[in-house]
Amino acid sequence: MSKVISVLNQARFHGIADVTELGVQGMISLRGDLSSARLKTAARTATGATVPEPHRVTISDQGGLCWMAPDELLVLVPYAEVSTRLTKLQDALAKDHALAVDVSDARAVFQLGGPHAREVLAKLSPVDLSARAFTPGMLRRTRLAQVAAAFWMTQDEAFRIVCFRSVAQYVFDLLSIAAQDGSEVDAL
Amino acid sequence: MLILECPYCGVLADETELTPGGEAHLKRFGPGSSDEAFHGYLFERENPRGVHFERWRHSYGCGKWFHAARATDTLEVFGTYSAQVFDPPEEIRKKITAKRPGWTWKDLS
Known part of the structure; x- marks a missing residue:
């Protein structure tokens, strides 16, 4: 390749x-209810970082979370791991009104x-x-x-x-x- | 320079960070309405000197639409409020009355 x-x-x-x-930086755009416990857990599992307060970022050694809007986070992950972490995130939020999309190359x-x-x-x-x-x-x-x-x-x-x-x-x-x-x- | 506080994300947004959305609180007249009502919905707009209600979008920031009450003659901002309302909230109307007693806008006062 x-x-x-x-x-x-x-x-x-x-x-x-x-x-x-x-x-290159792996980036996933995540939209949904940021106060929902399921979304918070899914975002933490994907990055090792907790959901930040408005207008803040939280960074961990495996990734990070950026607060982009009241219903939107930018999930930072290593570029090579985007697809596996995105699948996990989508599975965890399958029952919620939420959207996770790979935007790394955009x-x-x-x-x-x-x-x-x-x-x-x-x-x-x-x-x-x-x-x-x-x-x-x-x-x-x-x-x-x-x-x-x-x-x-x-x-x-x-x-x-x-x-x-x-x-x-x-x-x-x-x-x-x-x-x-x-x-x-x-x-x- | 006009500075509006986005009621969704709390940012004091500079005019250049916003997109204007025209007059607020329009009632839509679509299929089935009279030609006069549809014409009014499309073309008739307020153009006041003084108190005005507008829609704005925090387009470079959180992306949300919101409402703003301001004065067109002084650029004074009375307040911003949620987009999910048909009329300005009581709190905003009180603020305007305190500064501009006797104000009117369409059928509001």
Whole structure:
């Protein structure tokens, strides 16, 4: 079988912040009643992470859960294990009004790190990214310039950004231009 | 800049994160209704200077539709509320009355 590569094949940019396309990431979009005990158990079994509070993520060593909407989670799992974990998730929720779909190949994931990561992202989205307002573990689903994206902050104050695969090059270019050398704003 | 609080996810969403959905609380007239009623449903809209009720969608965020009560002349927002209602809730009407005594909108006041 041919080797799977991600849309930008782990492209990198170094400026006032570091932008990296992270390669393939298993992602399952899960919609349903997030307060249901069965859904909570199924999501925890699939990822080892507990269902997060609104606008937060929980990450475990086998995956993670991102709160995307009052009835939607993004389930993060290793790329190679998507189909087995998706089947388990669908079986566990067979009797519920819920939907689980593999979206791994429809998304791109970026890492944005470095001391100016907050202000690079603040240039592109209508979100308060000051250290007071946006802390590790928080997630926001919003827009980056003209396209939809979601991002969350990891424990080391870097960002993970998820966008549609079809706009991956656009988002990479946006982040690279916002992070070019000499473009510090120092407003945050 | 208009900033509306999404009643579903609680985000204070900037106008650029939202999609406008036009006038709120329309009553649909479909097949079987008179031509006048159907014309009214399709084309007749309020265009007030002052209190107005609108539908918005948090399209770049949680994706939910909701209602907003605001003033078109000052961009003041009186409140946002669930999409699953036919009329503005009492709490929103009280807030508007407190700020704009004597307001009217269609048959509401």
